[in-house]
Amino acid sequence: MNPANSSCITESGDGTPEPKHGVLESVERASGKRPPSSVEQGCQVGHAEEEQVHGVDAASPAQFVPPEGGYGWLVAFAATWCNGSIFGIQNSFGILHVMLAQEHEHEDPNDKASQFKVAWVGALAMGMIFFCSPVVSMFTDHFGCRKTAVGGAFVAFLGLLSSSFATTLGLRYFTYGMLFGCGSSFAFQPSLVILGHYFRRRLGLANGVVTATSSLFTIALPVLLKKVVGPLGLSRTFQILSLFMLVQSLLAFSFRPLIPSAGAGSQGPAGDQGSTAGTRWRRGVMKVKKYFNARVFRVATYRVWAFGVATAVLGYMVPYIHLINFVKEQFGETQKEWVLLVCIGASSGVGRLLFGKVGDLIPGVKKIYLQVASFMTLGLMSMMIPQCRVLEGLMVVCVFMGLCDGCFITIMAPIAFELVGPMQASQAIGYLLGLMAVPMTAGPPIAGLLHDHFKDYHVAFYLAGVPPLVGGIVLFFVPTASTETCCPDTLTPKHNKSCTEVIHFTQSPSSVHEISVLGSEVSPKLLTSVPFPLNSKDLRGFFILFYPPLGHHMSPSLCSLWDFNSLVPDGF
Numbered sequence: 001m002n003p004a005n006s007s008c009i010t011e012s013g014d015g016t017p018e019p020k021h022g023v024l025e026s027v028e029r030a031s032g033k034r035p036p037s038s039v040e041q042g043c044q045v046g047h048a049e050e051e052q053v054h055g056v057d058a059a060s061p062a063q064f065v066p067p068e069g070g071y072g073w074l075v076a077f078a079a080t081w082c083n084g085s086i087f088g089i090q091n092s093f094g095i096l097h098v099m100l101a102q103e104h105e106h107e108d109p110n111d112k113a114s115q116f117k118v119a120w121v122g123a124l125a126m127g128m129i130f131f132c133s134p135v136v137s138m139f140t141d142h143f144g145c146r147k148t149a150v151g152g153a154f155v156a157f158l159g160l161l162s163s164s165f166a167t168t169l170g171l172r173y174f175t176y177g178m179l180f181g182c183g184s185s186f187a188f189q190p191s192l193v194i195l196g197h198y199f200r201r202r203l204g205l206a207n208g209v210v211t212a213t214s215s216l217f218t219i220a221l222p223v224l225l226k227k228v229v230g231p232l233g234l235s236r237t238f239q240i241l242s243l244f245m246l247v248q249s250l251l252a253f254s255f256r257p258l259i260p261s262a263g264a265g266s267q268g269p270a271g272d273q274g275s276t277a278g279t280r281w282r283r284g285v286m287k288v289k290k291y292f293n294a295r296v297f298r299v300a301t302y303r304v305w306a307f308g309v310a311t312a313v314l315g316y317m318v319p320y321i322h323l324i325n326f327v328k329e330q331f332g333e334t335q336k337e338w339v340l341l342v343c344i345g346a347s348s349g350v351g352r353l354l355f356g357k358v359g360d361l362i363p364g365v366k367k368i369y370l371q372v373a374s375f376m377t378l379g380l381m382s383m384m385i386p387q388c389r390v391l392e393g394l395m396v397v398c399v400f401m402g403l404c405d406g407c408f409i410t411i412m413a414p415i416a417f418e419l420v421g422p423m424q425a426s427q428a429i430g431y432l433l434g435l436m437a438v439p440m441t442a443g444p445p446i447a448g449l450l451h452d453h454f455k456d457y458h459v460a461f462y463l464a465g466v467p468p469l470v471g472g473i474v475l476f477f478v479p480t481a482s483t484e485t486c487c488p489d490t491l492t493p494k495h496n497k498s499c500t501e502v503i504h505f506t507q508s509p510s511s512v513h514e515i516s517v518l519g520s521e522v523s524p525k526l527l528t529s530v531p532f533p534l535n536s537k538d539l540r541g542f543f544i545l546f547y548p549p550l551g552h553h554m555s556p557s558l559c560s561l562w563d564f565n566s567l568v569p570d571g572f
């Protein structure tokens with residue numbers, strides 16, 4: 001505790017710090033009823049100094065209001081390039097898959113499991129994007145969005161560049177599957193989180209604009225790959241694709257965070273000088289627990305949502321990787337198969353823009369019903385693929401699949417912010433993408449294995465439609481689970497319908513309420529009456545004023561789930 005604050009807090013009989021009798025006057029002063037006295041000004045200075053030591057801006061995180069535009073649109077452009085480059089390449093992998101299969105068959109004509117082996121190249125890359133996400137969340141929280149995104153984009157650039165020099169599938173498992181996949185993960189996730197720093201009221205629209213514009217890459221890249229792969233070959237194509245990630249590594253410098261990262265540190269050098277080795281050890285353990293915490297899983301709605309999405313994506317990537325090869329087998333050699341990927345990209349762009357705006361109009365966790373509809377439709381469309389007898393029928397199916405893709409991608413971040421709050425959204429998205437990694441990676445190779453066994457893709461596409469249907473059914477129950485949830489900051493289960501409701505304070509003349517904060521029991525001895533209802537975003541600033549030890553350890557996204565029995569001092 002900074003010595004300048006010693007006059008602001010007294011000690012109770014049990015040694016618990018408590019506010020002095022000027023607490024109510026502080027409330028009046030905060031509401032403009034009276035000016036601060038000279039002693040109170042000294043208290044304010046002490047609190048300001050303490051906040052500097054803790055690396056916390058009391059006004060910014062607690063009452064942070066995004067600019068809703070301005071420089072944020074430049075950030076949105078960088079996020080657009082990031083999303084477009086990564087998923088444009090991934091969604092167009094069907095063309096690369098055909099080229100890799102032809103190259104592998106030329107090297108080993110007797111290999112009967114070629115589709116299974118080749119499918120692992122693209123599946124590993126997509127799987128690593130999501131598998132690394134929990135680690136990316138920790139890097140984003142500690143180092144910030146900018147450093148994480150710049151480093152990730154450069155690693156992805158090296159992965160694509162080195163893939164151009166690889167000559168075997170084994171090497172490309174590492175260069176394309178591992179390096180490009182991991183780098184893409186570190187570049188992609190900060191582009192989702194940074195938008196929440198610049199947009200809140202229009203976050204759905206911003207996500208829609210970013211993802212819709214990035215779908216232009218999915219429209220253009222199939223044409224580029226079809227025209228470039230033939231005359232230049234696979235190696236030169238990887239080199240050209242690597243330039244997209246090199247540009248992204250430069251654009252990511254625009255990811256300037258407005259909300260301080262958790263790694264800013266809760267104690268500066270001044271706070272560490274007088275601390276013992278045991279205290280420093282406890283702080284280190286607390287930091288490790290913070291970055292490896294799974295508090296978001298204490299929210300029932302998040303658990304159901306994460307399980308449902310992870311189930312649904314088992315068949316999600318199967319059409320993207322195997323569709324082009326299916327067309328060649330079903331309709332023979334044709335020059336129009338790349339049009340299917342263009343249809344997916346174009347309709348995905350329309351869907352992202354459309355459902356981004358629609359998501360802003362749907363309150364609370366009811367946004368999840370958009371994902372329910374998208375997964376159910378996606379499963380049905382996957383089962384329709386083997387039934388198409390003409391290429392035009394496949395084009396219609398691909399249009400619906402693109403709309404479903406746009407809805408799912410656009411609404412992901414707003415749902416995460418809705419379920420766990422803005423300060424926990426990074427880890428919530430990270431854990432979700434990590435859970436998606438295994439089924440997303442396993443789906444395309446399983447489809448390739450079924451193809452190698454049955455000699456066609458019919459069974460593979462039929463089965464690929466089952467997981468999205470099951471996942472959609474699971475997601476349907478997320479809003480009902482929100483009636484019994486758990487606040488990630490209090491770890492206390494409460495009956496509520498949203499973590500953004502208003503806080504109400506109740507008063508009792510003789511009782512004190514035990515409050516659990518980050519797993520530790522804290523008992524504030526005095527909480528004076530305040531004007532209520534108090535909005536949840538102001539709660540942390542309130543506790544920093546009245547009870548700094550508690551306030552500095554509270555997340556600004558604290559859910560409004562507490563019922564307080566506040567003790568009113570005598571003489572007030």
